[in-house]
Amino acid sequence: MREKKREQYDVVIIGGGAAGLTAGIYCGRARLKTLIIEKALVGGLATYTNEIANFPGFPEPLPGLDLMNLFKKQAEGFGVKFKGTDVKSVNFEGDVKIVETFRNIFEAKAVIVAAGGRPRVTTAKNEEKYLFDKGISFCATCDAAANTDKTVMVIGSGDAAIEEGMFLTKFAKKVIVSVIHDEGKMDCNEIAREQALSNPKMEFKWNTLADSFEGEEQLERVVLKNLKTGELDPVAVDTCFEFIGYLPNTEIFENILKLSKQKYVITNERMETGIPGVFAAGDVREKELKQVSTAVGDGAIAGVGSEKYIAETEMFEKQIMQKEKVGLIYVYSAINAPSRELLPVLQETAESYDGKIKMNVIDLYKGKTLCDRLSCDIEPMTIFYTKNGEVSAVSTDCSTPAVKKQLDALLA
Template sequence: MTAQKVIIIGTGPAGYTAAIYTSRANLNPVVIEGNQPGGQLTTTTEVENFPGFPDGIMGPELMDNMRKQAERFGATFVSGSVTSVDLNQRPFRVVMDDSKEYLTESIIISTGASAKMLGTPGEKEMVGRGVSTCATCDGFFFRGKSILVIGGGDSAMEEATFLTKFASEVTIVHRRNELRASKVMQERARQNPKIKWILNVTPVRVVSDASKVNGLVVKDNQSGEERTVSTDGIFVAIGHTPNTGFLGNQVEIDDRGYIVTKDQSTATSVEGVFACGDVVDSHYRQAITAAGSGCKAAMDVEKFLEGSMFHDWLLQTTT
């Protein structure tokens, strides 16, 4: 079995950008697409904050364009997901869900982080049509609307506060009377006159007319009674789960499950393995920042495969 120069695990803006750059560097990357080719942007509608598209572009179209651009320069795309990797020695071994195996001199991980969902009826069907997991991405579409934010942590407080720039009213819905958010974030939200509160309730189901969200049925945790809260949109802000399970703890991750990279680079704790996009980013989680880190990962891989130049460069960035 001939070892590849580089295998990119995952797509989305980070993986596709890494594929474009490694292809142009004549590294002939093999890109393993995962169970959601194109990543989370394929579930969105119009993207208005990606540079270069003054009139916006549909998320699936943007991802398809990136894929075609990488193919143009010679990237090879493989359908399926990675079930395990062996990073104990080079070449690394990558095992697919169809039992196909690849050997590779280097790996770029761009598997992203999946937004945690409620799992309530009607939620999945209305993603992109009133249900969202990204206030920065979709808040603009809810100007003058009444919306709900579900969650009680810092992310929920931050998203709710951000959404008040657009919405006429934002209501935070949480299953407990107490919030998990820091005191500072709670106080900021409570002082915002546009933010309302519905606490100690459990979301039951999303109400819609198939084209848009109309409300959310919640159950009072004390009385057990159900009621419908009218709304134009629902933002689920209960956290993200980095997609790193297939790594088997062979690279360093932080206490939230995100891959740790060395300062000023995309290098992980395993020499020859790099990571980019939302699998390393718990803060920004934007298409443009993911694309930028994909570019960095590709350039880091190129330096690594050239040999000692990479080690000298990495030493300079970490001292």
């Protein structure tokens, strides 16, 4: 078997949707060597949306494909590279992250997981023929305006299905809802249920599920099957909206990243996954709203976070944990008067060794990630002593005699 080719990058981004492209723009602009890996169409699910009318800066609606092409062009302008392939496995354990595809092994200092997801589908007959731009949609916010004064169907009765269905009534003349339960029973919250049942534009087909989708080039009918009688009911619609769940593309990250019960990646507000140097952004992560605009925000934060992580890693290795001299690292709290006042005293002590001591100062709050690398959560003051790039001692006794005793021992 032919050996896989190895390539090195500063940042590898898994997924080329809105989040991944935005992260790529930020990383490329920071002059980081960046690669975006996308197994399908660059732009992700947004490319299947006929009209995007709620993305800031574009007064006129434009096709999702056009908007995503603008994202891609901007990323390419900053030197971002693209690879159209599927990621087979990842290894995030070491300082060098490994992303493996069928033919390549990519090594990166940081990785951004922006793998997105896919809507859960009914698997009814002919469904794949009408997915996305042929009559089946998964986003009412995206396609509601295009269905003004038309008849649409909503499949599902959870919170998302019913709330999106009510939103569609602002545009469509009729919204037909297919529900698998008995009359009056839904999976949504009680307030949404009552509002939907009292909405004159909403019609319900109880005890039904989609049996097949029919039409020439575009969807014309959804054939519903009654779960109790087996009767088939062809319903003429212009568009069918499916809201029966969403599946994040996280299979290869199980037992590697922390996932929610629904298999979304769990991050903090800085898009950090809990593994240093690994971030997640966009629809793949656990969050409330999944839209192009929120994906862009996620991607921007992850891109900036990656840049900061790489810069801090370099500074930590080359400056803070340097091997040339005995090191004194003072971690202090700038808002704590005693620790702040001790800073010039320690600097004077270090200078008294005529260049034999390398002193670094870290503000506990501004340099929190650096403190995390030192496993330091003690405040208001802690001193780390290093030799040959390794921590030799840690002490909260920052008095001049104690500091001199430690330094003299390391220099002996």
